Amino acid sequence: MTSTAARGSRVRLAEGVAPGPLLGRWGTTASPDALIGVLAPPGRALPLPSLSGEPPARALERVRERAEAERGSPWPQPLATQYAGYFRDGDRTVYESGVFGRQERLTRAVLMAAANGSDEWLDEAADGIVLVCEQSSWCWPAHEESCRSRGTVVPDPAAPCLDLGAGDVAAQLAWADHMLGERLDERFPGLRDRLRAEVRWRVLEPFTRRRDWHWLGLDGRVHNWCPWICGNVLVAALRLAEPGAERARQVALAIEGLDRYLAALPGDGSVDEGYEYWWNGACRALEALDVLEHATSGELRAADVPVVRETVRFPYRMHLGGAWYVNFADARALPPPEQPWHVLHRWARRIGDPDGMRHAAAHRAGTVTPAAELGRALSELADTTWLEAGPAGPPLVASAWLPGTQVGVARTAHGTDRGLALAVKGGHNDENHNHNDVGSVVVAVDGTPAVVDAGRPTYTARTFGPDRYAIWTMRSGWHSVPEVRGTPQGQGASFSARDVAVADGPDAFQVRLDLAGAYPVEGLERWWRTARLDREDGGVTIEDSWAFTDAGPPSEVRFLLSGQVRRDAPGRVTIRPPGGGRAAVLSWDPERAAGSLTERALDDPLLVAVWGDRLTRLRLELPGTASGSLLVRVEVRP
Template sequence: MLADRYDVPFLQSALLPRAAWKPFPPAVEREAWEGLTAQPLNIARRAMVLAEAEALLGEPWPALPASLYMEFARNGNRSRYEQPYFARRQRLARLVLAEAFEYQGRFLDDIINGLWLISEEATWCIPAHAQRLPDDALPRQDLESVDLFACETAMVLAEARYLLFDALYGVSPALVDRLDREIQRRVVVPVETRDDFWWLSGRNNWSPWCAANTLGAAMYLLDDTARLAALIHKLMDVVDRFIATYGEDGGCDEGPSYWTVAAGAMLLFLEHLHGRTDGAVDIYDVPRIRAMGRYFPAAHLDGPWVLNFADAPAKLSPPRAVVYRYGVRIGDAAMRNLALLGMRKWDPAGPVAPPLMFSGCGGSLTHALRELFWMPADTVPAADTHDTSVWLPDLQVMIARESSEACSGLTVAAKGGHNDENHNHNDIGHVVIMLDGQPAIIDIGVETYTQQTFSPQRYELWCIRASGHNTPLVNGVEQAPGRERRATRVEYTADGAVQRLALNLEEAYPPEAGLVSLRRTVTLDAAAHAVILADAYALRSPAPLTLTFYTPVPVEVLSPGTLALATAPRRLLLRFDPAAMQATVETLTLADPNLQASWGKALTRITLIHPGGETGEYAITFTPER
């Protein structure tokens, strides 16, 4: 796609000289920076940034001792190293933007301390991604491990150098030179000269995420257009391979949180190219590129809630600048409005809170800077609305709504696919239900990452394995991982008020489940104000089927066959035939901070057991209480 359209000679001729390329005004251009404060929102942003940066003045920078690095190899813990690692970069972002806003030198020494400290790190690669020798808990020092966050660090340092070049150079030309050398040595040159980084394959979010940050760093540093054009073309191949993994529906199998660093990172890559070539490189007219952007608003369920299949939190703030800019480039008003609403906590008349979002792991500067200059500070969003029917045929995801109005009525989402998706959960046939904008039947999400999360023991984790979803356990046997574990005979229909997804699940199970067939049908009947989940099965011998539903609200047993989920303002009633199924309800305490961020300290687990015969069927109906 990109590499075929734009060869190296074209790129070399189209590239603007580095001195002529100004993606943002450097801080020395005071008229541009002071002009920002013509808008009240930017006055609030400036005040927020200055206050946060002032609180950091003279404070010690977080330490990154080798003993913290070694914890991943020793006990699987990622967080204790990653937290101070990212804190350094987030602190740097606030200090750099504060100096750019004020430009009086108050923050320079602390900025220089941070730049010097990051330049001294033994590696920019986090422990979970580093290459190590056998039985060595520390990263190899004879070659660079270029991972997501090494690339992100390169971009952040290059952007800080660009924004504050005159001020930094005035204090220490040696520091400016060191930043250039460290960025090139650790990231740019290895990517130019090596082909052993697995993310060059285009397999998942790593590819555009690394490519965008590597390219951005290189564009800030390289004057040699022949060298830069060759690097661009190499990275174009990477992004092309990434795009080729998507279907024409643009669906992101990694979920909406990873969209921000998958298609969202691709947007940053395309913007680097568009800007440095003065618009000569532009693929925003390609239908698949447009569809990849539109996946994000499609996966937005209501308010802060998103459809969190795969390793995604259920509660997510849109990445403001990326979503808005994507909407601008593809002419999608819904994307732009979603970004503006997310800034205002989903109230069109509400204040922007916080005034400026320092988002991302280590890329806070990248995103905050683009929010300042890519988004109009005076635009007011419209009320949120939704498509009542979304069908992503390549991803095999249905999102069906009773109403197009926000926080109104039933919403049901269900998925097919296979059990070897990116950030996969064993969840073929899983169903999520919302009522009046509130989660009722949920996808739990994923706990804080540890070594186990991406190990052969991944599917022992309770919220990733099939039993952490509402796919049936058959004879006590769960779905299994693997590309061959897939949905078949997948059929989506929409007929007036009725939307339906039907799919066969038997190929998702290993032989010991004893399945001949298992067909699940998920129906939204908007006229009846009901979601119906029905399973029909055939077994080699009689065996029980067990369904487990998780909800973030208390559950009351009203009568045999009727449970009330305490959603607000209306309760959701779950009904089943008590002669065909038995129910138990229990509270599950949550200790993991990632899960607590979405659900609080507890979930309620509903278990329905159907005794099973050689053939049979059952149905569960969800309706609002009247």
């Protein structure tokens, strides 16, 4: 007998949604009918870490200090004026900060209540649970559907919108119930019924009823929202839904979403949203797969799925050195250091990747961050191998080429950030979190970027709206790419790199690509860019050569530079990147291109936190000839 949910899944597959790496491997084991008999009951569906003993106590030190300092103070209270502020002036930070502050405090209270068993901490946790349940909407205002359709600035509680925020709360309440359930029943009878009703109404019911959520990726556009929300729904359904057909259907639909996301990843496991978003995309999928394996007593395992194994390697392949990473798209070159490194460590152990284990261990803080999500904190505390892991140095691989996103990274020598590192990006201009940056390069000195990608400023209403490319950091003119006869790169998937060729050997790493397809310029036949790291002399060269049907207006080659930039002589600038380390020298033939420097003052807090108070753009003006070339060289200053 085939259930309605299973028939619906097969209809979708017949309409073009083919099974991905999970469903293709697991088959009917992941169908609703089969899951009814495979899923553990709610009380055992999630792992239950022990918070007693020395390693967990030591790991909770910072959480305990923060929780004790805030107990007795007023809870963060998101306000209607802050919610409305997004629709009035585009500010999403003020409201979201209050929401995040409340949820982070609730997590700390749950951890403390679970760790020491006191009624005082249980009361603190219950207060937080009730406050969250009383919140009009769990959806962040930037994602709220009811406001857009009704022209209002406050949410409609009768029309819950399932977004990242709502999924986060549902999973948090599920983990809180998992850790404190019976004690909440004794001290706050009825509270667990309340949180179940809220999660069912706001999250589980909309998830199963509606299949038009954009983040499901049924239109072919799959991004990090899909595993993030599906993973949280999975946790909520496993713990808070009643055993039976509906719970199995919820889990099956969550698995389908995870499968769709993994199917959308290139076979090399790369993420077009950039390294920083790996933690809220691929890592979210890995966390959900952890939960799923536990809930099915190992029936549904994914450690041998090729794309899963490959994406575990993505973070260390993007590492430049220290805290710096390759940051194409909206990612930051200096991302938040406190990530769930234990997830990477655990999956690297599973697939037998010592480089992944070393990379994670090199970033280990030793304590749970006070801002950790509850599920992530509990996962970390349950991993005794991680808690007891010793120090390690990052692998700093010699090179990596990821054809799925056309991103290449290479350094002078394996195992050290000493010297230059080069990153090159091809791709197209309609990627997730896209910047118009086909052909962009990053050059780091001793691990710190000198030729840079600015990254993104603070999110506002403009960031994901029709005015996205009015933001300067998104435009090609502020990336290290050409400006062809006064024309920036076009926006859309058709504006892409062509004829990409990669050579990677012991002496050099080189990427050659034709950028002509990225520019809507009549008469442009070819614009070759060749970026090369020479391991023999330690230098980087970027050569641009062009061919038009005839002569015309001049073009420019532009480079975005960090830190202190000084023009030493015609055809030569010195770049001392942030941190005061060694400088780089960028040089070219001044007879072929006149150079000029323009400083851009920074005032956005996210950009300032990475680059300081300014970035500098170098503009090299090229003659308007039908053909020609320009070679730029970067080397470490002697």
